[in-house]
Amino acid sequence: MDTHNTKHKEGGMSESVLACIVRDGICPRPRWHFLMKEGVMWTLGGLSIFVGALAIAGLLFELRYAWWDVYEATHDSFFMFMLDALPLVWLILFILFLIPVYHLLRSTSRGYRYSFLLVVCVSLVSTGVMGVGFYSFGMGRFIDERVGAFVPFHNPLLSRERMTWMKPTDGRLAGIIREVPYGDTGFWLEGADGSPYRIEMNVDVNSRLMLRAGEYVRVVGMPTTTPGILEGCIIFMKNDDILRRAHMHEKFETNEEGERKILISRTKECKDVRPYVRFAPLPER
Amino acid sequence: MVDSSSLSDASVVAQSLKDKDSFAVLILRYEAKLDRYVRRLGVANADDRHDVLQDIFIKVYRNLNAFNASLSFSSWIYRIAHNETMSWFRKRKARPEGHMADDGDEILGLISGGESSEKVHLEESDRAAISEALERLPQKYRDVLVLRFFEERTYEEIADILEMPIGTVATLVFRAKDRLRILLENVGYLYGHA
Structure with missing residues (x-):
């Protein structure tokens, strides 16, 4: 097994690499290429946060108008009530869009430095804050009905x-x-x-x-x-x-x-x- | 070619973007280091290493504009070297082999004495045992061991090279040492033997 001594002469690598660069016409990729790549990552991350936030607003709307105060009269147990009241479609959509947020944050130039927990928290908080914002501005019903129309298996609350x-x-x-x-x-x-x-x-x-x-x-x-x-x-x-x-x-x-x-x-x-x-x-x- | 020997890596990168011949300076600076690193990652054959190194430098040249001065150039080029080597293994469907057998004495030092690589005289049989233990070590542990103890990189640099959080690097180093110690015992090399 050859381990240490290469048969290639000193400086041979630079010559062969430069020759290859010239022969194949290799050029450094322009800076905008990398900036655009980073920009696309952030845009996709932002979009995922946006969709996740819509899901949060829909989720809050459905939870808000569930009949919490009479569940004892309507259901055998709180668990059974939750099965009916929990907007699973919105919850799944929220989780589905949280995953790309996590991966996109990690793929940014410095994203790898942050711990799993921190990135998950940032994704959760950013999505949650925007979702609560949408809900607070009264968009819950609109999202549940209009946006929900594009979500498979979703039946609006009303x-x-x-x-x-x-x-x-x-x-x-x-x-x-x-x-x-x-x-x-x-x-x-x-x-x-x-x-x-x-x-x-x-x-x-x-x-x-x-x-x-x-x-x-x-x-x-x-x-x-x-x-x-x-x-x-x-x-x-x-x-x-x-x-x-x-x-x-x-x-x-x-x-x-x-x-x-x-x-x-x-x-x-x-x-x-x-x-x-x-x-x-x-x-x- | 402009005399770039006294310039920082970042300056040579900037110069290479204007004049490709300046890129030879970076190649000369890193050829030996990366050759050793790639060998430690498990590319034992010199011809294969030459091919891998050539691919690494071409990739570095193509991506010069992606180099961000907030990162050290050394970490950046090691990251590319690591990724290219792993990609080479995948393409060849090959397993790392023979890595670090010649570094066996340093390995023994690190297991016994924490993080200082103390030189110990080893017999041929000891080297074989250590080499076997290393080959059985999962790749992620080998990666951090090589960088921490043989390339003498800081945790922060390892985090930049392997693109993982610093805390994860520290955990992996700790576990890698532990696993290596157990493997050495399993292959019949008991610490204190030397």
Whole structure:
């Protein structure tokens, strides 16, 4: 094995390299080539942060409008609630775009010097801050619906809200209370389809439930043999303007101060009725 | 050719961009060092090393404009040398061989005495044992051992050459020494034998 002594004469390397440079017409690549390469890295990194931030804003929007305050009534456990409420598509998109941010930061001229943890933190913080910024400027819904339209497997929150709560035959209905007759045991609600529905509660809705016209409510109940009439079991009141407008196709004016409250009224017939329970149709009366 | 022997590397780089003949100065400055480094990385055959070195210098020339003065030229050229050598192994589907067998005495010094490379007289059988242990050492550990103890590079320089954080370099050096010590015991060379 030849190890130390090369058979090539001193200075032979420089001659052969220079000869090769001349023969093959090799020139140093221009500086702009390297600057552009670095610039492309930073641009791609910036774009990845931007997309990751959109995902964060969408994620925050969905989490914000999940029904946290009533999860005990709607789900068997917090875990089951999280399975429904956690916007997995946005979360996956955020993680997917965090990976290129990490790699692009590492590929910059000095990026290798920084530890894994530091680069991950910088990527997380930069994406998170921009995402919170988007959300704070009220872009959450726009991102969830408009940007989300380009994201595979994504169903915007408000579209899910409409789909889930406009099923009177399954005992789920959401809409604006139109009339709460004095001394009545039921009230009239206008659903997202514009049709009037009668919700029978079997209690004095004025004095016991304190329902008021104009409120946005979700009703879980049991369909009756008469179309348009539901036996109401649970009423969720959440005066979030954005939900009200989304569900009702922005037909109605807001009239409440946004106070959240939940009213649950269980009758004998409603025993064991749970609002979501995997969205299975409620049993016939 | 302009007399560039007293100029700094960075100045010769600037000059080489104007006059390619000045590049010969850099070749002369680094030819022997890189030849030794490439040999330690495992290119044992002199003809192969000549080819690898030629590729290294041509790559350096092509990328002269990428040299950033915030980095030492030496670290930069060693980085290219390391990458080109690894690329050469991949293209040839070859494994590093025979590296550092002749540096066995320094290796023994580093294992026994921390980071000072103390010269120890070694028998031929000792060299063979050390060479075998080194060949069984994972590449990432060999890389840091070579740079730290044979090329006598600082952690910061190694970080620049291997493009990794300084903390990672320190960890790898520590683990490399440990692994080498265990391997030497496994191949039958027990420390204290010499």
